[in-house]
Amino acid sequence: MVVRILFFLAGILLVQQPSALPELVWLVVGVAIVGVLAWLRYWRWVFFLSGVLWAVIFASVRLADQLPESLAGQDIQIKGYIADLPEHESNHVRFNLKVVKTAHNVPNNLRLTWYYPDQTIKAGQHWSFTVRLKRPHGNLNPGGFDYERWLFVEGIGATGYIRTKPQPKLLDSGSTQTSLLVWRQHIADQLEQILANSSNLPLIKALTIGDGNSLSANQWDIFRKTGTTHLMVISGSHIGLVAGLVYLLVIRLWAWTGILAWSPQKVAAIVALVTAIFYAGLTGFSVPAQRSALMIAIAMVAVIQQRNTRPYHILAVALFAVLIVDPLVVLSAGFWLSFIAVSLIIYTIAARLDKPSFFRGSIKINWVTSVGLAPLLLFFFQQVSLIAPLANLIAVPIISLIIVPLALLATLVMLVVPIAAAKIFLVVDFALQGLWWILVKLADLPLSTISHTQPSWWALSFAVPGILLLFAPKGIPSRWLGLMMLLPLIFTQSDKIASGVIKMTLLNVGQGLSAVVQTTNHVLVYDTGAKFSATSDMGQSVVVPFLRNQGTDKVDTLIVSHGDNDHIGGAASLMTSIRTEKLLTSVPQLLGNYSPTQCKAGQSWSWDKVTFSIISPQIGTNSSENDNSCVLQIHTQQGTALLTGDIEATAESWLVENYKDALKADVLIAPHHGSQTSSTAAFLKAVKPSVILIPAGYRNQFGHPHEEVIARYRDLHIKWFNSADEGAILLNFNKAISIESWRVTEGKYWNYKK
Secondary structure, three states: OHHHHHHHHHHHHHHOOOOOOOOHHHHHHHHHHHHHHHHOOOHHHHHHHHHHHHHHHHHHHHHHOOOOHHHOOOEEEEEEEEOOOOEEOOOEEEEEEEEEEEOOOOOOEEEEEEEOOOOOOOOOOEEEEEEEEEOOOOOOOOOOOOHHHHHHHHOOOEEEEEEOOOOOEEEEOOOOOOOHHHHHHHHHHHHHHHOOOOOOHHHHHHHHHOOOOOOOHHHHHHHHHHOOHHHOOOOHHHHHHHHHHHHHHHHHHHHHHOOOOOOHHHHHHHHHHHHHHHHHHHOOOOHHHHHHHHHHHHHHHHHHOOOOOOHHHHHHHHHHHHHHHOHHHHHOHHHHHHHHHHHHHHHHHOOOOOOOOHHHHHHHHHHHHHHHOHHHHHHHHOEEEOOHHHHHHHHHHHHHHHHHHHHHHHHHHHOOOHHHHHHHHHHHHHHHHHHHHHHHHHHOOOOOEEEOOOOOHHHHHHHHHHHHHHOOOOOOOOOOHHHHOOHHHHOOOOOOOOOOOEEEEEOOOOOOOOEEEEOOOOEEEEOOOOEEEOOEEHHHHHHHHHHHHOOOOEEEEEEEOOOOHHHHOOHHHHHHHOEEEEEEEOOHHHHHHHOOEEOOOOOEEEEOOEEEEEEEOOOOOOOOOOOOOOEEEEEOOOOEEEEOOOOOHHHHHHHHHHHHHHHOOOEEEOHHHHOOOOOOHHHHHHHOOOEEEEOOOOOOOOOOOOHHHHHHHHHOOOEEEEHHHHOOEEEEEOOOEEEEEHHHHHOOOOOOOO
């Protein structure tokens, strides 16, 4: 059975690789082949093809529930209810809306933003909104988060924002409903009242109802560095712990009452199962919660029916059930980390002659999961915490045996006697403060985490059997060879850039600019995209992941062209995360904490036979901040690139007048995102670019690039590429200048196609 379910999983995985789904005729052929294979009793291949067919059908239905392009940008009247706990920021609130009524072909699930709301948004409320929507679209970069994939997995068919005219109308406050969604919101409100003055409120909300929206960037950073992220939101272990405690409590109490009409084991199993499902519901049925609830259900049903079950069979059935409910869950990193962690625990603990004590068993599980999941963590996040075993050894018992039970007890008491709950929460708060102090000290240790290039599939194919051999039972010969099989994860060699050659990447940062230039031994970053809130900016979400994906641990020079948010916003996150040797900028007063140097015309340096020159601004010549942008010219043996920031017609005219033929470049990053006030005809004729790269956001509010600018490009027969359509744009200045669109080469069937 286990092997067949793994074949089913393999079939689902196969479907996630291509850039387009097969046509309907192939589904008919597939069904016929499955019928033949079933008649021949080739059950493994029946399961494999069934996985393929189920994944294709499920994905096709999900894609069909996306916004038609004809409705993008229109004002649409809809009615629906808030389908999750809202995410509140300083100037907006973001939430998922389940549509219940509309006159248009709008998707069932929307991701909406309400800027400067004048009413309180809560889960379960029914609203009437006028919205402006667009199809799922996100930034697509090497090493970056695929937002379109996340929307697709979550079943969200469009994103958009609330229009304030006509005024949004609250139809039902949700106070009369009894759904789990409303209960989650009610508990969240109660926690905010009782713990209003506690700095640990976000952590307690995360551990009780799975709401991690309030956790700060610093908290997430500490959890990441210490490898304890899985403990700070409701995981499968939390649900298993609660169900186990309930089972033991009920079986003792039922046996103590002496009521023998019902078996204590059966009653305890039923109560534990109901508790696990309810608790998983409070978390919003995340993947770890689903897996844990399903495994508990299988185990409890076995107790009720008095049947023996094997751990791997329970896990396999849970895996099969999760894949049937939602085959797209294989696109989530949490799915793999969750199931593989449990598999490793079963592999190293179950059916072994040596039965370790509770203490030894805890240490062994901690060690096994820390080492065993390291290859996956490198693959998904390009980072591994070296202090995770120690941090988890301390944090797991504190969280599992003290904080979670007391927090849940206080939450239940809070619904009846809030004053008593506040006393219990004081203990929880004290324990969290102590644990936080320990985690901060551990995170501050040198080399607490390592960043590394994403390992290849072939390296992972060696790592999996290597892990199994390393943790094999005593007596298996040459277990140490498992360590040797892990070495390809570490010694990865990226393509070396030749001397005199550059690799330039225009990152896809939406309506903003960030470009990375790499030579043989050096890295330059030009601008860092926008900052959206205290916890979100393009430096953190795009630039740093890209550099880690490239195996870069140092930026030799960062140039911040000028002070507009869409260029400077991610600078602090970049310099905090990756060592930056030198900072050049036209606005040193805005970056005084980082020892900046004023950029000005005449500055020049050479790296690996590549020359970098700042050709503007000339101090005192431009009054506009845009025209004061640092303009960078890069000369290589194969060609020249010109990075212009947000300069407009005045600065362009000055450049043409002062540099004339020396302004020529093969590749030009469009000035000011292709705005109407830039890319003048005289400037384009002086530069004579073969290729223009436009850093613009998808359906941005400024209308960049402007139609007149594109018309100039066409009239001069210049090829142009827009990052909104292409994703990251990669250029190699080798024997010839090659251009690669990340969306074209790496995009999958769920990604936007222009």
